[in-house]
Amino acid sequence: AQSVTQLGSHVSxxxxxxxxxxxxxxxxxxxxxxxxxxxxxxxxxxxLKYTTGATLVKGINGFEAEFKKSETSFHLTKPSAHMxxxxxYFCAVSDTGGFKTIFGAGTRLFVKx
Amino acid sequence: xxxxxxxxxxQVLKTGQSxxxxxxxxxNHNSMYWYRQDPGMGLRLIYYSASEGTTDKGEVPNxxxxxxxxxxxxxxxxxxxxxxxxxxxxxATAMYxxxxxxxxxxxxxxxxxxx
Numbered sequence: 001a002q003s004v005t006q007l008g009s010h011v012s013x014x015x016x017x018x019x020x021x022x023x024x025x026x027x028x029x030x031x032x033x034x035x036x037x038x039x040x041x042x043x044x045x046x047x048l049k050y051t052t053g054a055t056l057v058k059g060i061n062g063f064e065a066e067f068k069k070s071e072t073s074f075h076l077t078k079p080s081a082h083m084x085x086x087x088x089y090f091c092a093v094s095d096t097g098g099f100k101t102i103f104g105a106g107t108r109l110f111v112k113x
Numbered sequence: 114x115x116x117x118x119x120x121x122x123x124q125v126l127k128t129g130q131s132x133x134x135x136x137x138x139x140x141n142h143n144s145m146y147w148y149r150q151d152p153g154m155g156l157r158l159i160y161y162s163a164s165e166g167t168t169d170k171g172e173v174p175n176x177x178x179x180x181x182x183x184x185x186x187x188x189x190x191x192x193x194x195x196x197x198x199x200x201x202x203x204x205a206t207a208m209y210x211x212x213x214x215x216x217x218x219x220x221x222x223x224x225x226x227x228x
Contacts, residue, residue: 043219103155
């Protein structure tokens with residue numbers, strides 16, 4: 001069975017600081033991995049996804065994530081946080097050909113001025 | 114294009130009442146999904162419809178029924194609401210059958226409270 005663990009339900013950074021949101025997954029087959037962002041009172045939006053190929057994936061708004069098979073991780077980073085990055089972020093995993101995407105519990109990012 | 118729309122935005126029910134949540138998409142997508150979001154638990158799949166005319170159970174289907182009315186519309190019904198169904202409900206759509214390589218598009222959500 002697949003699962004996703006997001007380390008830290010809340011992360012707080014200063015504006016301009018590095019953003020690092022951690023995600024570890026469990027999957028018996030090669031995984032497809034996603035990061036979604038949810039702004040207050042809105043639905044989820046896809047930030048980036050890893051399917052196959054290059055392990056460093058670039059997404060929207062300056063975010064990127066690196067798939068590390070040996071560490072079963074897919075951490076999300078951004079070099080410099082903006083106030084507009086304050087939101088909840090969800091890591092998700094799906095198996096090959098599957099309909100069922102498993103979401104992590106989410107990490108709420110706070111950005112301090 | 115409206116994308117994915119959900120109605121209503123908010124709803125308060127009493128235990129035992131029934132209601133239907135509506136989802137419609139104008140993206141010509143094949144697959145549609147219903148999730149619930151609870152604090153600290155992320156999103157959990159209730160039901161999904163791979164294509165018009167088909168529906169399947171997800172992770173937490175008990176207490177819910179769905180109808181894929183046509184390609185555009187996918188409704189979620191609570192026959193006898195319970196307080197445990199208090200949640201935020203999201204509808205999502207995707208173009209292709211294989212969502213592992215496709216992007217899901219989410220509606221704005223319905224906030225449901227069951228008293």
